Amino acid sequence: MSMYEYLHEIKKETGWSQERISIESGLALSTIGRIFRKPGYTVNETSNMIIRELHQRVVPSAYPEYLNLLFKQYADWKERFSKKMFREHMNTLEVLLKNHQALDAQNLNACRLQWLLGHIYFDHAFYFNRNAPDKWAEKASYWYQRALIILEQTEYQALTLQRYKVCQCLVATRFNQTKPAQRQNNPELRQWLRDITYLQNVEVILNDDYWNWMVARNGLVAASILQDMDYCQKFWKIMCAVSREFEDLAFVPGKEMGSILKDPDLQWFCQNHKGSGIILCDIDKMPIKISIK
Structure with missing residues (x-):
C-alpha cells in the first residue's frame, strides 16, 4: 500500500482531519497535506514507518x-x-x-x-x-x-476491498501471461474480464472509496481493453477529481506507475479520448510485467 492509501484508510476509520492525523503521528501538517494532495508523493523511511504504525494502531484488520x-x-x-x-x-x-x-x-x-x-x-x-x-x-x-x-x-x-485486492492479483497474473501489445486484441482475456464483472467490481469500490485513484486507474485499464468508453470516462474523471494533474495524460504519478499516455494497455482510451491530439507510445517497447502491489 502507498502512504496515500494508508492515510485515507486512517481518515475513513477515524474521521480525523489532517490536523488531527498530524498530531497523532507527530509528522508536520505540510507533509500530511502533500501525501493527501499529490498522487505518488513519497516520504522518507522514518515517516513511512510512523504512518504504517499509526495505521496498524487505529485501522482494525x-x-x-x-x-x-x-x-x-x-x-x-x-x-x-x-x-x-x-x-x-x-x-x-x-x-x-x-x-x-x-x-x-x-x-x-x-x-x-x-x-x-x-x-x-x-x-x-x-x-x-x-x-x-x-x-x-x-x-x-x-x-x-x-x-x-x-x-x-x-x-x-x-x-x-479485500475481495477486490485478491481479484486484482488474479488480473495481474492473467495480464502478465499476455504481451501488452496483444491484451486489447485477446478475446479470451477480454471475455474473462467480463465474466468476473471486473468493471462493476471496481465501480463498487469507488462508490465507497472515491479517493482511490489507483483502483480507478486499474478500472481505466480494463475499460480500455474492453473498449468501453463510458467506463473509461467514469474512471478517468474520478482520477481527475482526486488530482487535476491526471487531466494531462502525460502526467507520471510515481516511480512505480507511468503515465496514461505511455501505458500500452491504455492505447484505445488515448486514441478515442475526446480532443486528445496526442502521440502514442510504441507498445512493443513497453515492459510486460504488472505489479500486484
Missing part, C-alpha cells in the same frame, strides 16, 4: 497480526535481498505455508495463507522468470482463487 507481519516480511525480503537470498527465503516460506494447519480451513486465516502462496508462485513466474512461466502462473491463480472464494463466502462489508 480482519486477519491475525502474525500473518499481516508475514506479508510485510515477504515484501521486505523482496525489496532488500538479492534475488538469490530472496529465493532461498521464499522457498523456505513456501514449505512452511503449505504445511500450516490452517491452510485448508474455510476461514480468514486460510485466506491469508493462500493469498501469500499466490504471491510466491506469482514471483516464481514473473520475478524470477522461471521456465514454463504459465505453469507457475496457474499455481498462483489457483491459490488466489481459493483465497477469493473464502472472501466471497464471508459477508462482512469491511472485506469488500
